[in-house]
Amino acid sequence: MTVLPDDGFFLAAEFPDATRQQWQRLVEGVLSKAGTVAEGPAAEEALSTTLLDGPTIRPLYTADDSAPAAGHPGFPPFVRGGRPEGTAVSGWDVRQHHADPDPRRANEAVLADLENGVTSLWLTTGEAGLPVDALPAALDGVYLDLAPVVLDPGADFEAAAHQLLALHDERGLPPGAALGNLGADPLGTLARTGNTTDPAEPLAAAAALAARCLRERPGIRALTVDALPYHEAGGSAAQELGASLATGVAYLRALTAAGLTIDQACAQLEFRYAATADQFLTIAKLRAARRLWARVAEVSGATTAAAAQRQHAVTSSVMMTRRDPWVNMLRTTIACLGAGVGGADAVTVLPFDEALGLPDAFARRIARNTSSILLEESHLARVVDPAGGSWYVERLTDELAHEAWGVFQWIERLGGQAAALREGHLAKALADVWEAYSDRTAKRRYPITGVSEFPNLNEKPLERRPAPEPLSGGLPRVRRDEAYERLRARSDAHLAATGARPRVFLAALGPAAAHTGRATFAANLFQAGGIEPVHEPASVDAESAAAAFAASGATIACLCSSDALYAEQAEAVAVALKEAGAERVFLAGKPRGEQQKAYVQAGVDEFVFAGGNAVAVLSSVLDRMGVA
Known part of the structure; x- marks a missing residue:
């Protein structure tokens, strides 16, 4: 017969409390596997994210992370709500x-x-x-x-x-x-x-x-x-x-x-x-x-x-x-x-x-x-x-x-809201933040699902009645997708003019386990710019890769595989792709040192990798393809 404790379930009652230092040591181990060396608070700092307006989001919060008392709902400072009952009576x-x-x-x-x-x-x-x-x-x-x-x-x-x-x-x-x-x-x-x-x-x-x-x-x-x-x-x-x-x-x-x-x-x-x-x-x-x-x-x-x-x-x-x-x-x-x-x-x-x-x-x-x-x-x-x-x-x-x-306080020192607007100070401050945000979006650090990540080039556009033009002449109206939207619009125009989208051939080397990750990355990247990926079965050698490229209708190619297979095959495949007519050859990954030099000498023109400026790469590719 099982007897439950009188005061409820306490599965961990006999275990000592975990400390922040123990957690940091575990983080150190994970970071070291990714090639980052950090100890103690530095390990925690490595997982923190600083927002564009100052606050830093840390990976762990505890009771030690104090904040001023929030008070009670309906009472100053009203952090917890403007009314004692909040929205509990009738909702918002x-x-x-x-x-x-x-x-x-x-x-x-x-x-x-x-x-x-x-x-x-x-x-x-x-x-x-x-x-x-x-x-x-x-x-x-x-x-x-x-x-x-x-x-x-x-x-x-x-x-x-x-x-x-x-x-x-x-x-x-x-x-x-x-x-x-x-x-x-x-x-x-x-x-x-x-x-x-x-x-x-x-x-x-x-x-x-x-x-x-x-x-x-x-x-x-x-x-x-x-x-x-x-x-x-x-x-x-x-x-x-x-x-x-x-x-x-x-x-x-x-x-x-x-x-x-x-x-x-x-x-x-x-x-x-x-x-x-x-x-x-x-x-x-x-x-x-x-x-x-x-x-x-x-x-x-x-x-x-x-x-x-x-x-x-x-x-x-x-x-x-x-x-x-x-x-x-x-x-x-x-x-x-x-x-x-x-x-x-x-x-x-x-x-x-x-x-x-x-x-x-x-x-x-x-x-x-x-x-x-x-x-x-x-x-x-x-x-x-x-x-x-x-x-x-x-x-x-x-x-x-x-x-x-x-x-x-900064706005008030400028003379108030009207002065900050009329003299352009606020517009400049807003633009600076948007520029930093746009940089992170361009590098896909702020992903946009369906646009910069997992785009669908075969999607049928929705059509709606035009809305009245909003008020304009003052502060701009921005959208997160605007840089990628410009790229996709170029692709759409090319499709309308030629009957086909610009294409990239993904030269997937080796078995699926070796190339799937980077092939998926590359496909998402190029589709974000409206460039259709052509992914043939894995190429086992330079000759078959060149033949598949020639049949793809693409003018550029991207090598996709593991670092180990790159070391064995990338140089030969890059040479073969250039000989087959590839105007530009990319490699999905970020090799360094002598290995990178060897790939460049073999014909690799550019490397695409997580954290790179996707908008700049895609815009350059469309330019080289002659996509207006």
Whole structure:
């Protein structure tokens, strides 16, 4: 008969606790097998990753990795959430975005969303979306006392606000019944358009709208602090947070100068942040944002009740790809999870075809159902701050908050957000970060599934109705896939002009066990540039390799095998391939010293390997092939 211990299961109770030093010694052994010599803390440091905005992600976190107390949900510093109950009562607000300029189609999409799980609407109006005077038609049949409407009106925010408020009056809504946000964001518009006029006038107009909301529609906020322009210009999480703080402070100054109290001014703001497929960074960013804004509100004299930040998280457009767009469903699911766990009050999941034009009904359904599954089936919102107490998340939140506070102070020293934008300082800082990010993407250190990794050259492109051109003239809008997209576009044009894609012959030497790894690497690499790999059965000698190359229709070749087989066969095969007409011969791997010299003398022109600049290699190959 088995007797269980009275206090439960304690399988490891009689074993001594493992120490960090023991773990580091194990890491040392693993690193030594890879040729890296590091001892103690240096071994741990070798596995660490430094983010572009400063924080370092370490491979191990313990109770020794302290962070300031996060407090309790609903209480300062609001790290754990702006409300005591978090999203546990009703989940987050599922907010769907609409920018279709056709009011009839927009209305059909809006009603379909509201009937199937969406709880609020985010409408882009003006030149980048729905005409302002078409708002009543687009909202026909929408119960405005049940479905909050959030506007994204750009510079024409006064006209859009008056149209929406007039619609509330026309339908006879009581003063406190309507909810939403009028979306006035003069500094966000400045970031988007680069308009160098003095922002004092639009700030005064936004403050007047806020005063009107307080008098007539207390359930509606007037201003949005949109941090998406900084994320979409390639900025880091810390830059996104710092810019949002500087913008929020500028709005507090304008609102209080117009006669609002600091509590009333805080209540008029909603902050919008990007949620990415880096779930932990998204969680930490939203938690840090609340902590930072609570500090701003505190030193501004706001009461505790007014210091909680209202957050709207939007899945990142930067991470969305045009090739293999179906993978975007996975990216947005992870981003939505991060936003929900991070405590966002409202979450918008962009449809997977967002980068291709106006989304179709299927894409919108998947987008809204992403939140529905996480809320209703995964029960993600039933726990308040589920990441709270994680040593990793708490430390990352603290480090990110300090980095962002430094960005905020830098912007304030420049004269504030408007000055930082108008004088180009912020644009330069964002561009520097994006350049570093692009370098890592080009070297495939930041892989893009379906684009830089495992691309599908036979994929049939999706076609969507063109979306209105977004606001432009200011900060750029970037996408992770843009360098590879340019390469693939060249391949597509070549296919259309000649009936075939550019090709590379993979000379796989030896048995499958010897060549499969590097052949797979090379195939992925060349396909990322739209170059079709031709992989014949393993070539056993130089003569058969040359014959297979001649029959492949390719003009370049790449040797793929193990280092041992390279030493035996690579030189002879390279010579044979050149004699068979190969204009350029690559070798998958990174030989060194005399061995590399021998391969070059035999005809190997270039070596491709993990960590190399894939974009530069592929662009050069297409140039040599004459692919315009």
